Amino acid sequence: MTEPNKRANLDLSGYQPAAGGIAARARAAAAPAYLSGLNPEQRDAVETLDGPVLVLAGAGTGKTRVLTTRIAHILSTGRARPAEILSVTFTNKAAREMKLRLGQMLGQAVEGMPWLGTFHSIGGRILRYHAELVQLTSNFTVLDTDDQIRLLKQLLAADNIDDKRWPARMLAGLIDGWKNRGLTPSQVPPGEAASFGNGRGGKLYAQYQERLKTLNAADFGDLLLEGIRLFREHPDVLRQYQNRFKFILVDEYQDTNVAQYLWLRLLSQAPGQTSPRVGGVVW
Ligand SMILES: Nc1ncnc2c1ncn2[C@@H]1O[C@H](COP(=O)(O)OP(=O)(O)OP(=O)(O)O)[C@@H](O)[C@H]1O
Ligand SMILES: [Mg+2]
Numbered sequence: 001m002t003e004p005n006k007r008a009n010l011d012l013s014g015y016q017p018a019a020g021g022i023a024a025r026a027r028a029a030a031a032p033a034y035l036s037g038l039n040p041e042q043r044d045a046v047e048t049l050d051g052p053v054l055v056l057a058g059a060g061t062g063k064t065r066v067l068t069t070r071i072a073h074i075l076s077t078g079r080a081r082p083a084e085i086l087s088v089t090f091t092n093k094a095a096r097e098m099k100l101r102l103g104q105m106l107g108q109a110v111e112g113m114p115w116l117g118t119f120h121s122i123g124g125r126i127l128r129y130h131a132e133l134v135q136l137t138s139n140f141t142v143l144d145t146d147d148q149i150r151l152l153k154q155l156l157a158a159d160n161i162d163d164k165r166w167p168a169r170m171l172a173g174l175i176d177g178w179k180n181r182g183l184t185p186s187q188v189p190p191g192e193a194a195s196f197g198n199g200r201g202g203k204l205y206a207q208y209q210e211r212l213k214t215l216n217a218a219d220f221g222d223l224l225l226e227g228i229r230l231f232r233e234h235p236d237v238l239r240q241y242q243n244r245f246k247f248i249l250v251d252e253y254q255d256t257n258v259a260q261y262l263w264l265r266l267l268s269q270a271p272g273q274t275s276p277r278v279g280g281v282v283w
Helices: 004-013 022-030 040-047 063-076 092-112 119-129 145-158 168-180 201-214 222-233 235-244 258-268
Strands: 085-089 116-118 247-250
Touching (some): 040 063, 063 092, 063 247, 085 119, 092 116, 119 222, 145 168, 145 201, 168 201
Parallel strands (some): 085 116, 085 247
């Protein structure tokens, strides 16, 4: 990890403080308490606030600690307010851990971080604010797997498709897979769409999406897929979030699927541009 500006400034001055010298000790003494206890690599990752930063390190080596300390650093240096930081991760467990650790570092302030959570909880919140733009109302229901299967069974029965030969659970798996890859019904490759129910998989996916709208419901995959559609079809809404989030941090980045990646990429682009903006942080 590098911090080019800082290094360049040091070189220009023609002075490099010796490790452990007075200047280094003075800097260490002036460092805020939350930075002490980090190793040099962690500290570098925490203090590098301009441009994207990716932390790659083994299991249990302190990545989440870097992420939470980085949030503390962003807040305490005034680079962003709590509501301007998007901090997401894959599982509820990891999100809880992030919140807990940040709470220990910041105290009550963590309550003021409305955009810290799982992809699904944050994606769901954004979708509720703009539900009518994706043909829902703000109190839409989130279906669990059992509800999803029940609904698909109805669709299979209506289409006279033998549920024994073509189980609803199998179709649910296919639809989840498509959604995790960011594919709406019209975007599913034809060969895959035809792989279920004697060529009717794609049509069933489309019917399922229609039924969800009629029921004012979304499944788990929709919380991101419909969010992506919302952002693509309503650039003004996307711009609002791009402007809001000064920093984006992702824990457990290796677990992100295509839909999560697309959702993040849309949010991390500078308004009106197609490349990731400087200052967004993808973990
Ligand atoms: N520089 C450090 N000095 C001492 N302890 C540390 C340091 N960095 C992290 N730890 C501790 O090591 C443990 C693992 O840290 P952390 O959970 O941040 O690692 P991780 O890389 O996110 O792990 P995982 O791969 O499980 O997600 C924690 O108890 C944390 O407090
Ligand atoms: Mg971790």
